[in-house]
Amino acid sequence: MNPDLLAQLVVNGLISGSFYALVGLSWGLIFSTTKIFHFSHALTFAVAGYGFTLAASAGLPLPAAAAVAGLVGTAAGVAEERWLYRPLRRAGASQLNIFLASLGFLFAGQSLLQVVFGPSARRVPGFAEVGISLGPVAFTNLDAMTAAGSLALGALTLGFLYNSRPGRAVRGVASNPELARAVGISDDAVFGLVFALGSALVGLSAVPYVLKNAATPTMGLGPLLAGFIGVFLGGVGSYGGMLAGGVILGLAENLGGLFLPGYWQAVIAFVILFVLVLVRPAGLFGQPAR
């Protein structure tokens, strides 16, 4: 085994895994609480990415533009909950119907982005990545910021969920909605909160993605797929597990490169998911249903 290759793959895995972890947590928070398979989360990611690009292109400093991305993501997610999912829920739509509506909304939204902004990629001007070499391993300042920022935001979210009153309400609705309702917790309020929080997180996760690549109408689909595989890998019932699942997925995809051609990345991810669903449906850190 080539130790230099191993070291580079581990670093790559941690960088991409931390990104998957944040996207996964943002989606898993919504899914575990509302049971909505929110596929159009990918659209929220893309809309926030365009918001960031426009704000940065207008001359806003990057931290302020990142805040705009978070706000745009929040607004998009809350709007979807209020005007797409809530009416469907009240009309008694099945989970399959809601999923199909979400899927349709995603594709319609991507087409709308293409009409409004054109199919061309939009890159943030004036940002240059700086390479960092540590022995045989190389990465960039943006990679380091992505990993550190994703894990910091993940930790803050866990802190909010476990140490605040609204966070406890979210966990209450997620684990036992009937009991939560019985003690006076409003479903609508909690659903609105998790959509706002999850969408803000995915909006912020779009920032390093756009800085590294560019904003395109279809940019959200890949990160969302990786994110939700990470969620099921870690366990839907465990917020920490969702974060860990993303990191494990990133490491597995990259370390697969030691033995397999790189294009097996996606195959590795889905094989892991398949095996896990068979062997441990609750995920690595989730509690099996009793």
Added chain:
Amino acid sequence: MRTSRSRTVLSLFVLGLLVMSACQPAPGAPAPSPGQPQEKVLKVGMVLAMTGPGSFYGQVMSRGAQLAVDQLNKAGGVKGWKLQLIIEDHKSGDAEAGASGGRKLMEVDRVPVILSSYTAPTLAIQPIAVERKVLLFNGGGVGASLINKENLYNTRMLGSQLMPSLVQWLVREKGVKRVATIFWNDAAGRSVNDSVKAACSRLGCQVVAEEPHDIGQTSYGPQIARIKAANPDAVVLGSYGNDVGYIVNQLRAQGVNVQVAGNEWTPDAQRIGGDAPMEGYVVVLDRFDPTGQDPRTREFVDAYRAAYGEAPEFYAANYYDLVYYVLRTLIERAVDGGKDPSQPGVLLDLMKQAAQSGTKFGTVYGGDMVISPDGTTRKPAGLFRVESGNLKLFARVVDDQVIRVQ
């Protein structure tokens, strides 16, 4: 009673609308005015990447073709035939979507000619085109499997034609001995990889890593780590579209700072890759130069700029060429020969004859373009280097030899 009368009035109104709509001319077929001969419309099908990660191509290719159609129609059509484009979407390389779009064009719209793009959708349409006697052109796909296919003619030089010149430059000018390849895991990418390997074995370099990847992938961590571990002197890309930008950016981020070269550059890939990582990237291409002084080039560039507010790049040029120079010539020959160009097989037979006889078609590349019976074309080609975000020609490819121009 009142309701019954209302229903009768409403029924008559709807019937009137139906009769009126039935009297309307079909879409795309302008109504003849009294005393004028009926206008003849030739439908031209296109199957392009209108959605998905390659939608940039669909936009510029359709713009090039539409500009040619608008110019020809404005001038009264081709020998009295007005052209009408009908565009279907292959969703950025989906062969099934390409076949479905092609089938619709041939069976519903009854087009006698289709302009396609990408290797896989073009290959999916080709057997149906043979069955329906429809002429098929490709101005974008580069796979070697596009050669020697019945009914199919390519007006982009294919990867297998161009890559040997690139390898020649890498070996002779840059002293490269160890080459790593990263390429689309499809017919187009694999054929580029094969042509690089063949050229390397002939010219004395070694391919030390071969990394295929899925089309449209955005993360290349494992592939690039493996390339880095192989310690190459140069990396050659057989990837297209935005993927080029992602790969070059991530090669630099992982500290792979050797010469990177390929068969594709687009403004979008440049934006995605970023100016600093893309600086010095070398590409071998059909040499369309929007600043060229050939009258055909200038006329096309000025008209394109006036219509769309930006300079055209070579994908737009290829589809403009196909309609304005190639199709126009074939339609003129059909009409002069007393044939109906909208009938299946007419344009196809004329194209076969044109290829056999070595007909020279005009081209906005400057000079003429000859399409061979095997479906390939030869055009001016060159090696370009990215400098400050733009492509700069530094060598011409003449008879497979690389000749420096600066």
